[in-house]
Amino acid sequence: MNNNCFLVTRSRHDPGMHYLFYWAGKVIEEANKKNFQILDLSEEKANQKDFNGRMKKLRPGLLFLNGHGDSDKVTGHNDQILIKVGQNDELIRDCIVYALSCRSAAELGKTCVSKGTISYIGYNDVFVFLYEEDKTTHPLEDKTASLFLGPSNLIISSLLKGNLTGQAVRKSQEEFKRNIRKLITSESPQEDKSPIPWLIWDMEHQVCLGDQAAKI
């Protein structure tokens, strides 16, 4: 595969999406440095019309979808449907996809792979993260959120570096485990350990469907 077009969808219409918006910005910077052509569908542009248009016209090879979701869909700005089984799922054939959203790997990911998506990385149950209330104006400085969104971003970072899809997921899983172990073995007060169960959950529900040896 040789396609350096990278499409990102990211809204920020609620506190959770606000965090994902800024953290997606970090990998966009990385992609910029590597001279990827970036299609940044942010805020109001994270809608199905713009998404469909870009997919048909520019055929990006890598997709990073940040949105709410369910087993059959991923949403965009104001929770509008961005991609849904039976609606526009065939548009992401020949792509590598990472969906940072709840549950979409359970049905949408499987369907997309059966229709020609090369690899679909996502979560087959809810994706959860903790954050610090006093850091909401500076999400990238939130050390609690970084425990979750750091391993998540590692998937895209690894793919941008030319790693295989299976390797990218392994690296993300290792990072989740490192963060979990760091909390378990630290001598910090008990309250600092509260993210552990949620980290385990995200790690265990992250999956890579389709080709494990694909790269961009």
Add this chain to the structure above:
Amino acid sequence: MAEQKDSLDEDIRQLVIERLKAMPSDKKISIGADGSSFTSDQLISHVKEGDEIGKKIIDVQMSYLQALKTGALLDE
């Protein structure tokens, strides 16, 4: 038999509530498809009500206890 199950469910619910009480009040959790974020007190309310969010919280906490039991967290 049904009484035993109810009692076990109640024990699990109480265990999860005690665990959630250890979560600092300045932290919130983003969970669910509607973009909601919750404080520990709000999570505890959902567990007490036994709604979908509450059931998911119990799943998460039980997964953690299971991982502790199997030692999966410390595997290299």
